[in-house]
Amino acid sequence: MDVAFEGEYWRPTCASCGVKMLERTPNKGxxxxxxxxxxxxxxxxxxxVAALQ
Ligand SMILES: [Zn+2]
Known part of the structure; x- marks a missing residue:
């Protein structure tokens, strides 16, 4: 319902490096x-899916 703040969406942080993770799309779909x-x-x-919880 409230999708307005999707531009600044939450990003997980890598547990190993402590850096922000990037959105990836597999080339093969x-x-x-x-x-x-x-x-x-x-x-x-x-x-x-898990990251949204
Ligand atoms: Zn990492």
């Missing part, structure tokens, strides 16, 4: 997910 901005050095990722 599928669900978007959060990936560490240090990828590929850091392979931490979170599913978006």
């Amino acid at each position: 599928g669900a978007r997910f959060w990936g560490c901005s240090n990828f590929p050095r850091c392979k931490s990722r979170l599913p978006m």
Whole structure:
């Protein structure tokens, strides 16, 4: 319902690096997910559904 503040949406922080994670979309399609901005050095990722909870 209240989608107005979606521009400044919450972003998870990588548990390993302490940096903000980036929104990733797989080239082959599928669900978007959060990936560490240090990828590929850091392979931490979170599913978006879980990140919203
Ligand atoms: Zn990381």
